[in-house]
Amino acid sequence: MAVTAAVDGDRLWRSLMEMSRIGATPGGGVGRLALTDLDKAGRDLFVDWCKEAGLAVRVDRMGNIIGRRAGTDDTAPPVVTGSHLDSQPLGGKFDGAYGVLAGLEVVRALNEAGLTTRAPLEIINWTDEEGVRFTAGVVASGVYAGQFDLDFGRNLPDREGTTTLGRELARIGYDGDAPCGGYPISAFFEAHIEQGPILEREGAVIGAVLGAQGRRCYTVTVTGEEGHAGTLPMPLRRDALVGAARMIDGLNRLAFEFDPLPVITTGYLQVRPNSRNTVPGRVTFSVDIRHPDNALLADICARAEALCRTVAGETGLEVEVAEMFGRDSIRFDPDCVEAVRAAAKRLGLACRDIHSGAGHDACNLAQAAPTGMIFVPCKDGISHNEREYAAPEDLAAGCQVLLEAMVARAGVA
Ligand SMILES: [Zn+2]
Known part of the structure; x- marks a missing residue:
């Protein structure tokens, strides 16, 4: 299927750089811990951008922010994308923020092309992916996907034991009343920097992520x-x-x-x-x-x-x-993986299959819906580091693959 909408790599880059000024660290990175005042500022900017792009914005009981673009069949299960705007204390500009803003760029590009999908699209900023303050991490997407109880997520204490995730949501004005998950979704795609050296070393621009490795913590x-x-x-x-x-x-x-x-x-x-x-x-x-x-x-x-x-x-x-x-290790949905490969091939982008070394919100979503991930290279494989860097053209390429995979899934009326 030929898709006529093209993402604007410059606009995506400008949005990433603007977001990275919120919580900018002296070493050129980002420190935007979940549910701090800085996280609130990042969230506010994202919400403004969603509204400018014509999305209907809701916030759920775990503080996940969901921007929805109506489809021509608005009762169809949505095609969903997203990642996280929170970071490590000395994190980079791209880990998480890329996946959120790539979703936004998909919507902006579709708006410009005047293209409406059959199924609705949803762009999500997941709460507290990094798990720095609240001892766990990837919990809000876990509640959404039915992996954890809502009460467990909201009652997570911070490291000092002085507050909880739920109370901090209320403090920054993101204690939403929309239900957290519990509705069918057609597919979930997450774009993310690789956070490892494989794509760069092998000259690939796109990683079609097969799954994520199993993990045990003691x-x-x-x-x-x-x-x-x-x-x-x-x-x-x-x-x-x-x-x-x-x-x-x-x-x-x-x-x-x-x-x-x-x-x-x-x-x-x-x-x-x-x-x-x-x-x-x-x-x-x-x-x-x-x-x-x-x-x-x-x-x-x-x-x-x-x-x-x-x-x-x-x-x-x-x-x-x-x-x-x-x-246990996760295997992503074969159709979603193939959608990523097919989009990369159509676009003439060097693509290889890859396993994720890190955990991601997509690993939770894979328990509830067909899920795939798109990796793009990051310089020297460095992440969770102020020096983290990804090239604008690679970020744009991954975003275009995301657009094509989402539109192929959602269909065009
Ligand atoms: Zn991340």
């Missing part, structure tokens, strides 16, 4: 005995930090025993009492393990847990390994 608590750093002889020590260090090193080595390689990360560590003059008595650390193959992932996790117990036994420590949350 909290490991190692308990020994505190003692005076000057007087407790080495042979008598039960040093929890030494044990934790051996476990973390062992987990890193464990990764290299599998093919294809999993990713295993410890990014959070808490030492008690964290004093120069005391042998550490207790250490808590995170372990994040991801792999595309669910059976292999289960095997790696079992080996990881056994490794921690073995090290604890050898060092006279106690260990507790608690699984915090996990998700």
Whole structure:
């Protein structure tokens, strides 16, 4: 099917740059944490732009902002796109914002072309994808897709335990009354920067995302005995930090025993009492393990847990390994993946299939509706970093693919 609407790459770039001024960091990135005053300012700008583009805007009970463009058959399930305007504390200009503003650019381009789809289109800014303030992340799209209870999402505490997600929504004026999800949708597409090096390295402009890898998250608590750093002889020590260090090193080595390689990360560590003059008595650390193959992932996790117990036994420590949350790998809908490939081919864009290393709102949506993702390259694969960069022409190409995939799905009257 030939689509006659063309996205305006310059306009998309200008919108991205304007959005990135809200919460701009000295290092050239963005710090726009979910449900802060800066997030409110970003949301307000998005809502203004949606209204200018003629969209009907509603806000749901999780604060997701939904801009809707009517179809000629407005009772048909909508074709939906979106991503997130919140960021990491020292994040980039493109992670999330690209997917939201690419959706907006699709609407602007269709408006200019005078083209109305049969099914309605919806552009969504999902609340709190990054999970920095409210300890979880990708929860609002999870509630929308029926993965989590509304009460669970709204009652999520912030890290300091002083407020909740629901109260912060009310504070910034985004505690909407529209139902969160619960209606049929035809398909969901999310455009996003790759956040990895593969497309750039292989000279591809479009990644047709096949799915996302499975993930298991653990909290490991190692308990020994505190003692005076000057007087407790080495042979008598039960040093929890030494044990934790051996476990973390062992987990890193464990990764290299599998093919294809999993990713295993410890990014959070808490030492008690964290004093120069005391042998550490207790250490808590995170372990994040991801792999595309669910059976292999289960095997790696079992080996990881056994490794921690073995090290604890050898060092006279106690260990507790608690699984915090996990998700099996996701396979996106074959028709949606093919729609992305087909659009790239029509446009003469170099395209390759790819797995997502990161989790995305699309992973939740995949549980509820046919879902696909479009990746575009980012420079040196760098993301969650102020230096994150994507080329304007690649962003425009991904946006045009998004337009064609959405219009093909929605149909033209
Ligand atoms: Zn993102």
